[in-house]
Amino acid sequence: MKKRIAILPGDGIGPEVCEAATRVLKEIEALYQHEFELIYGDIGGISIDKNGTPLPQETLSACRQSDAVLLGAVGGPKWDQLPGDQRPEKGLLGLRKELQLFANLRPVTIYDALADSSPLKDEIIQGVELLIVRELTGGLYFGEPRERKIVDGEEIAIDTLQYSRFEIERIVRKAFQLAGERRGHLTSVDKANVLESSRLWREVVEEVAKDFPNVDYSHMLVDNAAMQLVRNPRQFDVIVTENMFGDILSDEASMITGSLGMLPSSSLSEDGPGLFEPIHGSAPDIAGKGLANPLATLSSVAMMLAYSFDLYDEATSLQDAINEVLNKGYRTADLTNDSNTLSTIQMTDKVIEAL
Amino acid sequence: MKKRIAILPGDGIGPEVCEAATRVLKEIEALYQHEFELIYGDIGGISIDKNGTPLPQETLSACRQSDAVLLGAVGGPKWDQLPGDQRPEKGLLGLRKELQLFANLRPVTIYDALADSSPLKDEIIQGVELLIVRELTGGLYFGEPRERKIVDGEEIAIDTLQYSRFEIERIVRKAFQLAGERRGHLTSVDKANVLESSRLWREVVEEVAKDFPNVDYSHMLVDNAAMQLVRNPRQFDVIVTENMFGDILSDEASMITGSLGMLPSSSLSEDGPGLFEPIHGSAPDIAGKGLANPLATLSSVAMMLAYSFDLYDEATSLQDAINEVLNKGYRTADLTNDSNTLSTIQMTDKVIEAL
Numbered sequence: 154m155k156k157r158i159a160i161l162p163g164d165g166i167g168p169e170v171c172e173a174a175t176r177v178l179k180e181i182e183a184l185y186q187h188e189f190e191l192i193y194g195d196i197g198g199i200s201i202d203k204n205g206t207p208l209p210q211e212t213l214s215a216c217r218q219s220d221a222v223l224l225g226a227v228g229g230p231k232w233d234q235l236p237g238d239q240r241p242e243k244g245l246l247g248l249r250k251e252l253q254l255f256a257n258l259r260p261v262t263i264y265d266a267l268a269d270s271s272p273l274k275d276e277i278i279q280g281v282e283l284l285i286v287r288e289l290t291g292g293l294y295f296g297e298p299r300e301r302k303i304v305d306g307e308e309i310a311i312d313t314l315q316y317s318r319f320e321i322e323r324i325v326r327k328a329f330q331l332a333g334e335r336r337g338h339l340t341s342v343d344k345a346n347v348l349e350s351s352r353l354w355r356e357v358v359e360e361v362a363k364d365f366p367n368v369d370y371s372h373m374l375v376d377n378a379a380m381q382l383v384r385n386p387r388q389f390d391v392i393v394t395e396n397m398f399g400d401i402l403s404d405e406a407s408m409i410t411g412s413l414g415m416l417p418s419s420s421l422s423e424d425g426p427g428l429f430e431p432i433h434g435s436a437p438d439i440a441g442k443g444l445a446n447p448l449a450t451l452s453s454v455a456m457m458l459a460y461s462f463d464l465y466d467e468a469t470s471l472q473d474a475i476n477e478v479l480n481k482g483y484r485t486a487d488l489t490n491d492s493n494t495l496s497t498i499q500m501t502d503k504v505i506e507a508l
Numbered sequence: 509m510k511k512r513i514a515i516l517p518g519d520g521i522g523p524e525v526c527e528a529a530t531r532v533l534k535e536i537e538a539l540y541q542h543e544f545e546l547i548y549g550d551i552g553g554i555s556i557d558k559n560g561t562p563l564p565q566e567t568l569s570a571c572r573q574s575d576a577v578l579l580g581a582v583g584g585p586k587w588d589q590l591p592g593d594q595r596p597e598k599g600l601l602g603l604r605k606e607l608q609l610f611a612n613l614r615p616v617t618i619y620d621a622l623a624d625s626s627p628l629k630d631e632i633i634q635g636v637e638l639l640i641v642r643e644l645t646g647g648l649y650f651g652e653p654r655e656r657k658i659v660d661g662e663e664i665a666i667d668t669l670q671y672s673r674f675e676i677e678r679i680v681r682k683a684f685q686l687a688g689e690r691r692g693h694l695t696s697v698d699k700a701n702v703l704e705s706s707r708l709w710r711e712v713v714e715e716v717a718k719d720f721p722n723v724d725y726s727h728m729l730v731d732n733a734a735m736q737l738v739r740n741p742r743q744f745d746v747i748v749t750e751n752m753f754g755d756i757l758s759d760e761a762s763m764i765t766g767s768l769g770m771l772p773s774s775s776l777s778e779d780g781p782g783l784f785e786p787i788h789g790s791a792p793d794i795a796g797k798g799l800a801n802p803l804a805t806l807s808s809v810a811m812m813l814a815y816s817f818d819l820y821d822e823a824t825s826l827q828d829a830i831n832e833v834l835n836k837g838y839r840t841a842d843l844t845n846d847s848n849t850l851s852t853i854q855m856t857d858k859v860i861e862a863l
């Protein structure tokens with residue numbers, strides 16, 4: 154199979170974990186006789202420094218001409234003082250919008266070998282296996298007006314939470330589909346007792362549900378969801394929610410595992426290239442030191458192989474290789490207090506060996 | 509001391525826990541020679557049924573003429589299908605706005621006797637003692653426009669996240685003051701990498717900070733805060749944040765304790781009566797069965813005594829009485845799996861004995 158992959162390393166530990174992904178992609182290419190053409194693009198802070206913008210036109214074109222996009226991470230203190238529209242994050246948000254990546258999928262799984270590092274008790278996290286489906290191109294992130302102005306001599310700032318029926322329907326439908334392929338339960342999270350947009354959301358869920366009689370679904374208020382994720386995360390199969398709630402809940406959910414360095418994500422559009430990235434950030438404090446955990450990025454590569462290329466065997470053997478190195482006790486510094494830890498490169502070597 | 513207290517029992521278990529509060533207030537009256545005039549008002553679903561509105565004018569006047577307000581809970585499935593502006597919650601939201609209760613204080617403390625019931629590991633929650641200061645009268649809860657409309661044939665729903673410099677400054681100042689009286693650390697939570705309102709929020713925090721040189725402060729993104737509350741809640745002293753983030757994070761934080769039935773809250777204005785309420789909801793499933801845990805409401809009464817009436821001795825002895833009954837092993841049904849539990853009335857008896 155011949156595929157083109159755009160790799161956008163970005164900031165902080167982004168380049169290191171993307172280097173790991175490149176090596177693993179080359180290995181899979183060789184093992185399974187595929188041809189992966191890798192093209193590279195700038196994004197985020199490094200692109201601001203180089204090109205004066207966090208998302209250059211060339212990067213966007215490279216992504217559009219690819220079958221999938223792999224992203225490292227964006228952002229860092231160096232660019233924190235820049236105005237909102239010139240920040241590294243704007244590169245990522247722009248890419249989401251331009252590629253119409255409306256569906257952000259964040260699986261939260263407990264690796265048995267790492268369960269000890271969860272802040273939650275063992276009996277709470279045993280068997281947790283949930284998927285957060287976050288709407289990614291609407292809501293407060295993109296609504297207009299978003300501005301500062303003076304009204305009656307008083308400075309005010311405004312953001313707009315806006316959703317159309319169309320935007321809600323496509324993400325809810327996606328979530329019902331995914332729930333149907335899993336354990337058949339969907340929890341839609343909103344704040345319908347306060348927000349107009351949540352009431353529309355709830356209505357659309359009710360309508361779409363009619364097309365999925367085999368999926369059990371329920372509504373949950375976002376404040377309650379934030380509690381339930383800690384109280385009893387096992388109750389969830391698929392959670393679907395709007396952009397900002399999804400941002401908050403998915404990060405909370407990821408902490409359940411105790412190992413943020415392990416979790417992948419994918420962002421999908423209706424028919425264009427998907428974007429795959431680790432959910433951890435750019436971790437500027439450890440950047441360039443060879444300490445980064447590459448496994449979340451490698452897990453994201455596995456999602457890419459499955460979701461974008463339908464290469465299920467390859468995806469499974471990559472994910473199995475990750476499980477195997479963990480079961481053998483190999484750890485990067487973020488996963489253990491032992492001093493005897495592997496570097497990014499050594500951990501990647503182990504995964505390649507296991508493949 | 510002579511004080512007038514408006515009691516708004518509301519829905520579900522509200523009346524039962526307010527009855528507990530009334531008995532305890534009468535006991536304190538007698539023990540310390542105070543005079544508490546208790547006046548009652550309708551709010552929420554029960555008021556919709558009785559008066560056709562969740563917040564009748566008489567209730568509002570009663571509150572305005574009181575020195576403090578005690579609320580039980582509002583809401584329930586019975587009223588879930590009503591349109592947004594006629595729901596029980598609208599009564600609570602209206603009260604917050606009318607009484608200008610801009611500062612919602614939610615202390616999260618671990619009761620040693622209950623630490624076992626937390627979903628988090630012991631070493632994570634040991635010594636957690638944090639206070640969430642939530643802005644309560646602005647943001648998405650009240651911003652205009654909030655509407656549904658058809659644009660180019662497509663139905664859209666809109667909510668508005670709006671903050672003025674004035675609104676941010678008064679809550680941030682309150683939080684700095686409270687942090688100064690505690691361990692001197694303040695975490696301001698926002699989403700400044702995305703939201704215009706959060707960038708204004710951050711600016712105001714920087715400015716107000718200059719008046720509080722003895723308070724250490726830092727900024728944290730809301731997604732990260734949702735993680736950190738689970739990862740290491742001990743790192744926090746006071747957290748200040750906007751209305752919706754505060755709603756989500758404070759419910760998440762409350763779950764850390766494992767005993768939602770224990771947590772009080774107060775909502776304060778610049779100079780009018782404060783409102784005190786348990787943070788648990790109306791729990792319609794157990795309403796009227798005598799099973800409700802009254803301790804969160806009694807803890808809210810303790811906050812009222814301290815914050816609204818400066819009756820610190822009385823507040824302390826009530827809180828001590830609550831600790832004592834827990835240490836003696838008394839439990840309501842929500843706190844234990846044992847079948848041998850106390851009813852709402854029996855638990856209240858124990859607290860009164862301990863007083």
Ligand SMILES: CC(C)[C@H](C(=O)O)[C@@H](O)C(=O)O
Nearest residue numbers: 228242245246400701702731
């Ligand atoms: C970097 C930031 C803009 C982004 C978001 O809020 O969506 C990140 O937190 C994420 O969840 O991917």
Ligand SMILES: CC(C)[C@H](C(=O)O)[C@@H](O)C(=O)O
Nearest residue numbers: 346347376583597600601755
């Ligand atoms: C009942 C509801 C409107 C309310 C809120 O969201 O503020 C509640 O969740 C709370 O936190 O007090």
